[in-house]
Amino acid sequence: MPRELSLAEVFQLGYYWETKILLTAVKLDVFSLLDGQGRSAAEVAQKLGADCRALELLLNALVAIRLLTKTGAVYANTSVATTHLVKHGPQYIGHLLLLHDAEWGNWGKLEEAIKTGRSPVTQHVFETDPALGANVLSVLHRIGQQSGPDLAKRLALGQAKTMLDLGGGAGTNAIAFCQVYPSLSATVFDLATTLPVTERTIKDAGLEGRIALKAGDFNRDALGGPYDVVLMSDILHYQDLATNAALVKKIHSHLNPGGRLIIKDRFLDASGTSPAWTAAFAVHILVNTEQGACYRTAEAMQWMHDGGYVSVEEIERTAVVQGVKPSAGQS
Template structure:
């Protein structure tokens, strides 16, 4: 079931107010000064270069939203904000919020896209704006560091020797699996312009001898050999059904008999009456990419089985599937 809707909530849904207040607060970097403890509006204004009176009104609106607390004349971060929006935090996600602020105009074209069925852009952010794509990779790397080690624990790769990460980006999952299984030899395949960022991360983690980097386009180029494990993370929602079906056929050719495929993405619920939050993310892909959308787990299962993978298992609801070649 979706959220319960009332007359007041209808009006709230129609306002952009909270979203713009939040995104502006990230752009002003209001949360970092409070990272060292509660601050007054004047102290925060001095730290970020803002008008104290207007900033106090903005801070009070953030209190009303629930992002921060007010203690007398001082303001303090909530735990979630402290973890994700203070620049000194290892899990800082502010760049992703800033990208959402840049999407303001793209979302303004939603009606046009729905009426015409024509995409508002060509390609996607990684192709069109590599400098922004690099920022996104950094954020995705931090996000993945929270989940990659636990995924590597839950999926047993002790019986496999070689690992291919297709479109592996920053290399976070490759490194997590290779750290968990010291005998595993990794290969990461992604666009050459992405691999510069990947190489920095692998060098930093001293994993150069464990993970080979190969440049190429997984839709156009053949994959570099055959492997015991093939891993695919957050690729499908950038592509069409036809492209994904063809990609799974290619991944099947790259998997050894008895090999394992791991598919991580954002799946729609199987129950069409309750598609889940990923249905909203699918709209984001509609306004910010040429052909992106979310798919249901059953659609992905169908591509896997037609490509020669079987024993499909949902490891994590609407997020991770595994199958055997």
């Protein structure tokens, strides 16, 4: 049994002030204004067109949180703020925080969502704000670059020649897989609004010759192929169960015999309470998508069984499931 929470920890859980202070500072782009030079609250307020007294309170709180320093009346960035919160820096992660800020209003409707079972939104962020979605993908790409090659190696795709990265986003997985397997070529399929980011990351990786781009809606459009491997990474939690089952079935006809469908997602265990991050993510998905849900691995495996796949297995707990299109004569 996990240890029970202390009262102090319960208080801490209910305490979101610092979260909104950080998100607002990123939204106002305070850290970029302080890049390379300290400024007084009056100077920052003047540049932002903000109220000086209110802004000073925000800056003081950012000092207390340890994102800024204050010497006399002059505020400056700490080194972590300089590295990760100054816009246009190579390691800027603000886009992800801007996404959290954009979703703030939806979280305010959680009580209503719980009572009615309905999400307050009708579209997810990749549809409503493609520019923000694209920026978020570039941050996720930077983070994912560390784990992509390990995943590629663990999947042992040595024989595969062609791969489809469905809803491939910035192409993080396609790039990592092509780097690990020199004879592999990939296609990244995604919405037309997302592909400019993908094009950039592929160019940066020098893989334009081995990774093709295909624009479309994966539920409606043809996916090309057939492929030896199809990867669906972090796309199914935006969609309802029936749509996912249909998509898994559709992919079967885009695979070569013996080809593999690999689904990597944030799955819940049978109890729905673990992994802990995913149990909270499931609530996030409830309030921020109309149709989405965090699924159990068993549900994804059922979509594969129903779609005609064999050798269906959970190859990484609550993270990766795989099915194989039968070879001729195999069932």
